Amino acid sequence: MSGIHIHPHDILDEGMSNIIPHLEKLRDLQYLFPQINTIFERNPVPIGSLPRNPVHSVVYGNGTMQIVAPSYSDRGLDLRREPGISADRDPLMIIKKAMVDTNIEVVPWANILNGHFEGDRLQHNQVIDYVGRPVQHWLCPNGPDVIELWAQVFADLFKRYGFTCVMIDRIRFPDWAGTAIDPTQVLTCFCEHCQKGMHTIGLDPDAVRQAIGSWVALLGEKQFDTAGYFARNNEVLAAWFRFRQDSVSAFIARLIEHTSSIAPGFTLWIDLWPPAYSWFLGQDYAELTAMAPTVKHFPYHKLGGGADVQGLIESLASADAEREAAFSAFLNFFDLPYPLSYAEFTADGFPIEFVRDQNDLVRRKSAPGTRIFSGVQMWNLPPENLVDAICAAEESAADDVLYYCYGWATDDLFEAVRNLRDKGTH
Numbered sequence: 169m170s171g172i173h174i175h176p177h178d179i180l181d182e183g184m185s186n187i188i189p190h191l192e193k194l195r196d197l198q199y200l201f202p203q204i205n206t207i208f209e210r211n212p213v214p215i216g217s218l219p220r221n222p223v224h225s226v227v228y229g230n231g232t233m234q235i236v237a238p239s240y241s242d243r244g245l246d247l248r249r250e251p252g253i254s255a256d257r258d259p260l261m262i263i264k265k266a267m268v269d270t271n272i273e274v275v276p277w278a279n280i281l282n283g284h285f286e287g288d289r290l291q292h293n294q295v296i297d298y299v300g301r302p303v304q305h306w307l308c309p310n311g312p313d314v315i316e317l318w319a320q321v322f323a324d325l326f327k328r329y330g331f332t333c334v335m336i337d338r339i340r341f342p343d344w345a346g347t348a349i350d351p352t353q354v355l356t357c358f359c360e361h362c363q364k365g366m367h368t369i370g371l372d373p374d375a376v377r378q379a380i381g382s383w384v385a386l387l388g389e390k391q392f393d394t395a396g397y398f399a400r401n402n403e404v405l406a407a408w409f410r411f412r413q414d415s416v417s418a419f420i421a422r423l424i425e426h427t428s429s430i431a432p433g434f435t436l437w438i439d440l441w442p443p444a445y446s447w448f449l450g451q452d453y454a455e456l457t458a459m460a461p462t463v464k465h466f467p468y469h470k471l472g473g474g475a476d477v478q479g480l481i482e483s484l485a486s487a488d489a490e491r492e493a494a495f496s497a498f499l500n501f502f503d504l505p506y507p508l509s510y511a512e513f514t515a516d517g518f519p520i521e522f523v524r525d526q527n528d529l530v531r532r533k534s535a536p537g538t539r540i541f542s543g544v545q546m547w548n549l550p551p552e553n554l555v556d557a558i559c560a561a562e563e564s565a566a567d568d569v570l571y572y573c574y575g576w577a578t579d580d581l582f583e584a585v586r587n588l589r590d591k592g593t594h
């Protein structure tokens with residue numbers, strides 16, 4: 169059984185009468201995941217146009233709330249509302265009503281720590297980098313007002329729409345990508361709450377900043393292997409990586425506690441980075457899957473596992489030989505055992521084994537009984553590559569596939585899935 173992610177603009181612009189026949193081509197669709205708030209993302213990423221959208225050829229997500237919900241500005245922290253969403257033009261209500269008499273379950277998809285947040289308390293909840301600069305549009309998992317905001321959103325989501333299960337995404341510290349590539353966004357968070365938390369466990373924030381400074385200096389000198397070895401073996405940085413993971417785990421534990429009274433059986437599912445990278449961004453599979461019954465990750469082999477690997481390498485190194493050295497150090501740092509040059513990677517991505525390897529790793533790291541969705545890239549690739557990824561996921565320890573995403577997928581990709589399901593082949 170499979171799931172597919174869908175954006176609010178797909179629902180409003182295409183209409184359900186156009187969407188449903190495409191969903192039927194997937195044959196075994198069980199879950200529809202409509203996004204309730206956008207991220208800062210070009211639709212589709214990074215080039216091309218929306219293949220069926222009759223209104224917009226490209227949509228730029230701007231981090232806004234796309235459901236009908238009351239204002240939370242009196243709390244001091246709120247998410248900017250998308251103009252044009254109203255009770256009469258409510259994508260989540262449209263999709264909910266369209267799925268009432270089907271076997272497809274709607275699971276709203278929320279981006280938790282990344283979005284266009286605003287309010288008097290924003291500066292007390294932002295992620296701060298190692299030199300004291302706020303990272304735009306990111307909230308810190310240790311921020312004091314974040315849990316209450318989302319618990320209230322989920323309570324209002326239940327009240328208006330009746331949903332008791334939500335997929336939560338962006339539950340991590342920032343990665344290096346965004347509106348522009350900036351590796352320093354990873355070197356976070358040094359907000360007052362994180363610094364206090366570090367002191368509580370005997371970790372000196374100044375010592376962490378000093379170790380980060382040494383790491384950054386090695387990268388600046390293009391000593392990529394040495395920099396990687398330093399960061400993987402430095403005790404202060406190891407404690408800091410652990411602190412980041414524990415911060416996210418504690419955040420999820422508190423969020424679950426605050427949302428459990430919304431309705432009987434209210435459940436959060438989690439979207440994580442593939443395990444090669446997850447630890448680096450503050451996500452510990454064992455801890456998080458002990459709290460959430462279902463996890464989805466995105467081992468997109470053609471796209472370097474969903475990370476903007478090319479963007480990072482090119483921000484760190486300019487000459488070809490330097491880029492090869494940086495890429496080789498990247499593979500070592502993230503335990504990616506593929507004999508691959510940077511030139512080969514930019515042409516073809518990671519080998520297909522990446523899908524199975526990462527899914528099997530998710531199974532090994534996750535709590536027993538965790539349901540695992542393997543995210544499948546369903547855009548900007550030839551149909552045979554899509555089928556390869558589905559087959560690799562199904563041969564792995566994952567339970568199901570989750571397609572990303574409806575609005576970016578061209579019709580030939582829907583046909584490829586239909587052929588695979590009906591004929592067992594492409």
Ligand SMILES: [Zn+2]
Nearest residue numbers: 308357359362
């Ligand atoms: Zn912080």
